[in-house]
Amino acid sequence: xxxxxPLGVTPDGTxxxxxxxxxxxxxxxNRVRExxxxxxxxxxxxxxxxxxxxEQGRIIDGGTNRRLTSxxxxxxxxxxxxxxxxxxxxxxxxxxxxxxxxxxGLITDEATAGAVLKP
Numbered sequence: 001x002x003x004x005x006p007l008g009v010t011p012d013g014t015x016x017x018x019x020x021x022x023x024x025x026x027x028x029x030n031r032v033r034e035x036x037x038x039x040x041x042x043x044x045x046x047x048x049x050x051x052x053x054x055e056q057g058r059i060i061d062g063g064t065n066r067r068l069t070s071x072x073x074x075x076x077x078x079x080x081x082x083x084x085x086x087x088x089x090x091x092x093x094x095x096x097x098x099x100x101x102x103x104x105g106l107i108t109d110e111a112t113a114g115a116v117l118k119p
Contacts, residue, residue, distance in 0.1 A: 005031075005035075006109075007020050007027055007028060007031055007042075008020025008021055008027070009109065011045070016045040017044055017045050020042070021042050021043055021044045021045065022042045022043055022044045022049040022050055022051045023044060023049075024042075025042045025051040025053070025059060027042075028040040028041070028042040028051070028053060029053045029057040029058070029059065030057060031057075032053050032054075032055065032056075032057040033056065033057035036055075037055065038055050039052060039053060039054060039055060040052065040053035040057065041053075041084075041107065043084060043086065043107075045086075045087075048085075050084065075100065075101060075102060076101035076102075077101055077102060077103060077104045080104065080105055081102070081103045081104055081105065082103060082104075082105035082106065082107060083097055083102075083103040083105070083106050083107070084106070084107040084108070085106070085107075085108055085112065086108050086109050086112050087112060088112070088115060090108075090112065091112065091115045091116055094106065094108070094112070094116050095116055098116070
């Protein structure tokens with residue numbers, strides 16, 4: 001699996017979710033096909049909604065579409081347990097989930113990752 005690059009990650013305060021993300025997943029689906037990615041993930045502006053696509057750029061119809069859900073977690077996480085969150089408002093929750101060993105993987109952007117790692 002390889003990361004093929006983000007889309008719609010240059011918000012200017014007025015264009016959040018504009019023609020991208022979970023509110024416009026077709027853009028992500030097209031990119032999955034173009035770059036022959038294994039799958040695609042489209043989040044909204046604060047990463048609390050998600051739409052996923054398979055390797056053919058087809059939206060995966062399931063319980064996670066348009067919202068993030070959770071199943072009962074094993075604590076500490078024994079299997080790969082990935083959280084997805086973006087933004088300054090999510091930093092404390094990410095830190096708590098990592099410290100409490102609820103998750104052992106994270107999908108986020110560079111700014112949020114930097115804030116999480118900052119002492």
